Amino acid sequence: MKFQAIAQIGDQATARVLLVALRAHGFHPLEPREGGLPGVPNLFGPEGFILEVPEEEAEDAGVLVGDLLKDMEKPVP
Numbered sequence: 001m002k003f004q005a006i007a008q009i010g011d012q013a014t015a016r017v018l019l020v021a022l023r024a025h026g027f028h029p030l031e032p033r034e035g036g037l038p039g040v041p042n043l044f045g046p047e048g049f050i051l052e053v054p055e056e057e058a059e060d061a062g063v064l065v066g067d068l069l070k071d072m073e074k075p076v077p
Contacts, residue, residue, distance in 0.1 A: 003030050004058040007065045010048035014072060018051060018065055027061045029053050 009015040022029045030052040053061045 002055045003052040004055045005050045005052050006058055006062040007051045007069070008048050009051060012049070014069075015049040015051070017072070018068060021068055022051070022053065022061055022064065025064055027053050027057050027064070029061075 007018070009018060019029050051061075051065060
């Protein structure tokens with residue numbers, strides 16, 4: 001199965017929320033890969049975390065992520 005990047009997220013908390021939201025909406029994001037130490041996920045590199053989903057889900061998942069990011073950036077009244 002081929003995966004396609006749909007977003008690069010610099011904030012760890014935001015990336016975790018987006019991963020959960022994608023799964024909750026029926027998408028299949030690539031799980032974070034293991035990092036340098038055994039059992040410690042290497043969630044974030046120097047540029048942040050790249051969200052990847054199967055190619056056939058990329059278009060719809062990208063729309064969802066874009067909408068969620070817009071909502072998350074809105075100031076709270």
